[in-house]
Amino acid sequence: EAGVVQSPRYKIIEKKQPVAFWCNPISGHNTLYWYRQNLGQGPELLIRYENEEAVDDSQLPKDRFSAERLKGVDSTLKIQPAELGDSAVYLCASSLGQSDRGDEQFFGPGTRLTVL
Amino acid sequence: KQEVTQIPAALSVPEGENLVLNCSFTDSAIYNLQWFRQDPGKGLTSLLLIQSSQREQTSGRLNASLDKSSGRSTLYIAASQPGDSATYLCAVSTGANSKLTFGKGITLSVRP
Numbered sequence: 001e002a003g004v005v006q007s008p009r010y011k012i013i014e015k016k017q018p019v020a021f022w023c024n025p026i027s028g029h030n031t032l033y034w035y036r037q038n039l040g041q042g043p044e045l046l047i048r049y050e051n052e053e054a055v056d057d058s059q060l061p062k063d064r065f066s067a068e069r070l071k072g073v074d075s076t077l078k079i080q081p082a083e084l085g086d087s088a089v090y091l092c093a094s095s096l097g098q099s100d101r102g103d104e105q106f107f108g109p110g111t112r113l114t115v116l
Numbered sequence: 117k118q119e120v121t122q123i124p125a126a127l128s129v130p131e132g133e134n135l136v137l138n139c140s141f142t143d144s145a146i147y148n149l150q151w152f153r154q155d156p157g158k159g160l161t162s163l164l165l166i167q168s169s170q171r172e173q174t175s176g177r178l179n180a181s182l183d184k185s186s187g188r189s190t191l192y193i194a195a196s197q198p199g200d201s202a203t204y205l206c207a208v209s210t211g212a213n214s215k216l217t218f219g220k221g222i223t224l225s226v227r228p
Binding site: 004006033040041042043044045048056091093104105106107108109110112 | 120150152157158159160161162165205207215216217218219220221
């Protein structure tokens with residue numbers, strides 16, 4: 001069974017440029033998550049989708065970050081414009097979404113973003 | 117606000133040693149606790165998931181326990197191997213949206 005797929009794996013951009021990350025969850029997983037992981041820290045949730053609906057985006061910096069999950073399958077996270085402090089690893093995860101008490105989450109390999 | 121602590125931040129042991137990694141959390145009203153492994157430059161690999169009603173889970177040489185009332189979990193690794201070298205993170209699920217809150221992780225080095 002294929003795991004969570006993310007692309008690109010690495011991205012280097014200059015500040016003020018836009019950038020987008022793509023995620024394809026495990027087949028059949030209704031819940032999709034975007035996390036940001038800074039160096040030496042644990043991941044922090046940015047946004048969570050139940051099918052195509054964003055049910056928790058309280059930690060998403062909405063002035064520059066946006067996300068979408070059209071058709072309730074794959075998802076795109078965008079930053080525009082990027083700032084130096086956005087350098088981090090962006091992780092996508094998915095879960096079955098069958099329990100309102102939290103399912104086991106499965107993570108992709110992440111996209112390492114460097115903003116110069 | 118839920119806070120998850122993992123101490124120490126790094127640990128180095130000789131091969132073959134049995135070891136325990138600790139995780140503590142401030143809010144005992146959790147739904148579940150999950151242990152992950154992260155290799156350098158890679159994503160997170162789920163190791164074990166313990167539901168709030170469970171006391172422990174086992175997978176191969178790994179055993180995770182949960183004491184919800186005291187806000188603690190341990191990950192026991194038996195007969196450690198160099199291939200176990202990685203960062204181990206614990207995360208707890210709490211709140212209306214079952215949000216995962218992570219610790220900073222423990223970086224384990226197993227010396228041959």
